[in-house]
Amino acid sequence: MHDQQQTLFERVGGEQTISDLIHEFYDRVLADPELKPFFENASMGKLRRMQREFFSAALDGPITYSGRPLSHVHHGTGITKHHFALYVGHLIDTLQDHGINDQDAQEIIGRINTYSDEITGDVGSAG
């Protein structure tokens, strides 16, 4: 049993775990032939740094995301629900690989899924 008083960020192991997770996660994403092309011109160092911030903040950690709004970053890139599902699939594999328990993993995926419309451009003219 884990302590429900702790934030999700604390439960998974804090900054070091998030850093390890993001590293492995992007290795998986870049090894996926359907996702790799999107990242050809991306600065992976900055992206990993921004993702560490974003995930830490999304899991209620004591960190503020300093990057651009997700809808702006992903707008016009042609990322579809299919790509989004592949991406989330790699995240699930990464969480399992790191021994994150099922309940925490489901909570993380639930939070990440709420960004689907911003990423895949289904946000109408608001993006």
Ligand code: HEM
């Ligand atoms: C919920 C899922 C996702 C989240 C939370 C997310 C988050 C982010 C963040 C925080 C950045 C950095 C923003 C910045 O530099 O200011 C970023 C950049 C990027 N993301 Fe995502 N992303 C998601 C899904 C995806 C998917 C599915 C793809 C492609 C298949 C993708 C492709 C990219 C690319 C190529 C960049 C680099 C853009 C650039 O530097 O020009 N993202 N994303």
